[in-house]
Amino acid sequence: MVNLHVNSRNVDLDIKPHRTLADVLRTEMGLIGVRVSCSEGECGSCTVLVDGRPCTSCLMLVNQGEGKSIVTIEGIGTPDDLDPVQEAFIEEQGFQCAFCTPGFILTAKAFLAENPNPTHDEVSVAMSGNICRCGAYPYIVRSVMRAAAKLREFA
Amino acid sequence: MRSEFQYRRPASIDEAVAMKADLGTTAMYWAGGTDMVLHWMRSIHSPELCIDITRIEGLRGIEIDRDSIRIGAMTSLDELDRSADRHCLLNTLSDITKLMCTPQTRTIATVGGNLCNASPAADLSPAFVAMNADAVLAGPKGRRRVRMEEFFLGVNKTSLSGGELLEEIRIPLNPDLKVVASYRRIDRTVVDIALVNASSCISVDSDGVINGCGIALGAVAPVILRVSDAETLLLGLSVRELGRDREELQKVEELSAIAAKPISDVRASAEYRRQMVKVMVRRTLQDCAIQLKA
Numbered sequence: 001m002v003n004l005h006v007n008s009r010n011v012d013l014d015i016k017p018h019r020t021l022a023d024v025l026r027t028e029m030g031l032i033g034v035r036v037s038c039s040e041g042e043c044g045s046c047t048v049l050v051d052g053r054p055c056t057s058c059l060m061l062v063n064q065g066e067g068k069s070i071v072t073i074e075g076i077g078t079p080d081d082l083d084p085v086q087e088a089f090i091e092e093q094g095f096q097c098a099f100c101t102p103g104f105i106l107t108a109k110a111f112l113a114e115n116p117n118p119t120h121d122e123v124s125v126a127m128s129g130n131i132c133r134c135g136a137y138p139y140i141v142r143s144v145m146r147a148a149a150k151l152r153e154f155a
Numbered sequence: 156m157r158s159e160f161q162y163r164r165p166a167s168i169d170e171a172v173a174m175k176a177d178l179g180t181t182a183m184y185w186a187g188g189t190d191m192v193l194h195w196m197r198s199i200h201s202p203e204l205c206i207d208i209t210r211i212e213g214l215r216g217i218e219i220d221r222d223s224i225r226i227g228a229m230t231s232l233d234e235l236d237r238s239a240d241r242h243c244l245l246n247t248l249s250d251i252t253k254l255m256c257t258p259q260t261r262t263i264a265t266v267g268g269n270l271c272n273a274s275p276a277a278d279l280s281p282a283f284v285a286m287n288a289d290a291v292l293a294g295p296k297g298r299r300r301v302r303m304e305e306f307f308l309g310v311n312k313t314s315l316s317g318g319e320l321l322e323e324i325r326i327p328l329n330p331d332l333k334v335v336a337s338y339r340r341i342d343r344t345v346v347d348i349a350l351v352n353a354s355s356c357i358s359v360d361s362d363g364v365i366n367g368c369g370i371a372l373g374a375v376a377p378v379i380l381r382v383s384d385a386e387t388l389l390l391g392l393s394v395r396e397l398g399r400d401r402e403e404l405q406k407v408e409e410l411s412a413i414a415a416k417p418i419s420d421v422r423a424s425a426e427y428r429r430q431m432v433k434v435m436v437r438r439t440l441q442d443c444a445i446q447l448k449a
């Protein structure tokens with residue numbers, strides 16, 4: 001039995017331990033916003049927040065998520081009530097096919113919580129663990145800059 | 156097929172060590188898993204028991220006192236990165252972590268995992284060797300200290316045996332000396348392992364005379380190499396000489412290139428690697444000179 005705290009919800013899962021967190025979030029909890037692409041920690045698609053820090057969930061065992069607060073893209077906003085970072089990505093069109101977008105948004109959220117007023121270069125470095133195969137990088141950086149401005153306004 | 160395994164989360168070092176000693180090679184210590192998950196997926200390792208040591212109190216964190224810096228094995232690369240302003244050697248290590256993995260893998264990857272995986276190209280290993288660090292190993296029969304350069308025995312091979320785990324790394328400090336370190340590597344892309352890397356660590360007394368020196372090379376042999384004969388040449392020199400084109404420096408470069416036993420592979424030829432050893436060592440020494448001037 002594994003107990004996970006995901007998106008403010010507590011769940012007990014009757015599963016075997018030799019599973020990755022990404023796999024369990026997707027297949028047992030239906031949180032398919034957790035994207036699995038490279039499965040090797042390089043692309044950042046599977047990024048989730050664990051106690052507020054971005055982590056590649058494809059390299060974590062499901063048990064390693066126990067006792068921690070896990071947030072996936074499903075946990076930060078709804079279509080009617082988007083997170084400011086999500087809004088910014090839509091407004092700046094920070095995606096093309098959008099497969100990688102959840103990972104980018106969660107990485108950006110954790111980054112902006114620590115650095116609310118970043119430079120363009122700081123954003124690029126902070127996003128360096130997320131790969132966008134469509135190559136929407138210039139738009140993504142603009143989206144994060146816009147998100148930063150929005151969040152400063154709210155603060 | 157990847158193996159099915161049981162999962163345990165021991166609460167103490169003793170409990171972990173007892174589990175491992177009991178079950179031997181079928182049980183594996185699991186830290187951040189950033190190397191382990193890939194090894195498991197590819198069936199390089201097929202553990203029957205995963206001993207998750209990331210939550211053991213006392214294996215995490217960084218402490219500095221008069222005589223040493225202690226880095227717990229389960230300190231994440233991200234935590235090491237954030238320790239930069241606590242000591243100038245930690246500042247060097249912090250810069251190294253920025254070259255490693257990606258931001259979201261650095262939050263889970265650990266210092267101990269990087270060392271225990273014993274890749275000849277691992278980024279932290281040469282720096283710890285140059286800094287004259289010790290590995291503190293905890294085993295069923297108690298603790299022992301191993302010099303960092305003796306910790307590595309081959310590709311993915313360490314001197315850990317009989318259930319031992321790496322508890323911490325200790326970097327010695329001498330309160331009477333000023334110490335600085337530098338690390339350089341050549342890579343093809345950002346998320347790539349080093350073709351060649353090198354690290355130097357220099358201690359000077361209040362007159363600016365070099366009193367301690369460590370030079371280590373990575374990715375040019377199955378283990379991290381320490382170039383002791385080259386280190387000796389620099390002792391007694393004034394730090395001002397480090398930036399200049401002195402005969403000793405050329406000798407240091409040559410001895411380093413001779414010590415290197417590089418291979419040719421898809422990444423680079425042995426000849427290129429040997430040549431680059433000289434350049435890397437020279438640059439790390441220049442970096443040290445610049446830091447000491449500041």
Ligand SMILES: Cc1cc2nc3c(=O)[nH]c(=O)nc-3n(C[C@H](O)[C@H](O)[C@H](O)COP(=O)(O)OP(=O)(O)OC[C@H]3O[C@@H](n4cnc5c(N)ncnc54)[C@H](O)[C@@H]3O)c2cc1C
Nearest residue numbers: 041186187188189190191255256265268269271277278321
């Ligand atoms: C995308 C990506 C990029 C990477 N980039 C780099 C890079 O740039 N530079 C680099 O050097 N590495 C890199 N790595 C490799 C890896 O992330 C590091 O080596 C990392 O520090 C390993 O730590 P871990 O906690 O994940 O170890 P794990 O994978 O948990 O463990 C590694 C090995 O060490 C053993 N072990 C771990 N801790 C202990 C202990 N305390 N006592 C005894 N045995 C122990 C385990 O049994 C296992 O065999 C990269 C990996 C990925 C996935």
